[in-house]
Amino acid sequence: MPDLTLFTYDWVPPPPRGYVRDLRVRWALEEAGLPYRVASTPFDDRGPAHLAHQPFGQAPWLTDGDLSIFETGAILLHLGGLSAKLMPSDRRGRSDVTEWVFGALNSVEMASLPWTMLKFMGEPGSKFFDNFIELRLKRMENVLADREWLTGSFSVADILMADVLRIVERFDGLAGSPACRAYVARATARPAFAKARDDQMAHFAAADATRSV
Amino acid sequence: MPDLTLFTYDWVPPPPRGYVRDLRVRWALEEAGLPYRVASTPFDDRGPAHLAHQPFGQAPWLTDGDLSIFETGAILLHLGGLSAKLMPSDRRGRSDVTEWVFGALNSVEMASLPWTMLKFMGEPGSKFFDNFIELRLKRMENVLADREWLTGSFSVADILMADVLRIVERFDGLAGSPACRAYVARATARPAFAKARDDQMAHFAAADATRSV
Incomplete structure (x- = not known):
């Protein structure tokens, strides 16, 4: 049973919103109907804890239990192995x-x-x-x-x-x-694309309020 | 039992020699000690027969029996599945x-x-x-x-x-x-890198003679 957490930035400036690459992972997860959590990593401070999971200081990465995977291509191939809706098994x-x-x-x-x-x-x-x-x-x-x-x-x-x-x-x-x-x-x-995009927009919009305090 | 044929250009001009991407595939094949053949596709005329295997009109591609695979990354993951010298199996x-x-x-x-x-x-x-x-x-x-x-x-x-x-x-x-x-x-x-590079250089050099006839 997969145990999936998607890590993305806690916030990004408005211009890239709707295009940050966690969207590709969200889209795949929604297509497959796989349950997942979303967790945040600071956009402003990309320290050792970030680099330990994503050595280029970027987002997203995905954990599946004890596995931590960076690079959207690798993440999507991993998810493809979990659902025939994402990749045939033959x-x-x-x-x-x-x-x-x-x-x-x-x-x-x-x-x-x-x-x-x-x-x-x-x-x-x-x-x-x-x-x-x-x-x-x-x-x-x-x-x-x-x-x-x-x-x-x-x-x-x-x-x-x-x-x-x-x-x-x-x-x-x-x-x-x-x-x-x-x-x-x-x-x-x-529908899975719209859900992924809307969820990404909402995730970053929610952080605007926190930052303006 | 894999049945591997690497397809690359029949000839390229001198400047990219030693850097054409079939080298990445040759290198992996040599590291693994997998038997393979090398076949040529015309550099000058990249017609429908080429595009059927490599839709961007590039090289290399690899066949393994009835499978035809383009993109060096995909080819190397495929070879990784054939040899633990290229990728662990866990x-x-x-x-x-x-x-x-x-x-x-x-x-x-x-x-x-x-x-x-x-x-x-x-x-x-x-x-x-x-x-x-x-x-x-x-x-x-x-x-x-x-x-x-x-x-x-x-x-x-x-x-x-x-x-x-x-x-x-x-x-x-x-x-x-x-x-x-x-x-x-x-x-x-x-040694596998040197073999791959030398084989690529020899492959293109052999074609120089044919072209100058």
């Missing part, structure tokens, strides 16, 4: 989902993150990184043109890919990628 | 290696790739991406200060982390990170 199903988990993070987000970070920070754009994300989106248009989800059924790979593309869309990066845009709309129409 | 060991596989690719390479791509392409540097990789290297210095390998013993996570940091070192990015530099030296001193 050899081919697991392999297909795993390759697309890495595809979302290492082929698409590897290109989208530099692009979105420059936008988010208000830095000058870069032709080089514009071309990088454009190339990846072109490939994803082909992939998504004729399928509902990346593998045979909705999985943790879709949670990651949809959230990666959702951040691109936030900065109007999907205007020329209708299949990607429709995929994001399809994924984020799922 | 629950905690698998979890620790998996989180560091993602740590190497998504926390460190996510920051090092924009930095190294700008260097590789001879583009102007960026203070923003300089800071991003510097922050990650600072965290990795702490992690590597008091351990030989990322988890209890050498694993696929070390293959990925060492290769990610090796590319940073190629562009003199580890001058202020002695623990990272010593870790790269330790990892690349392993």
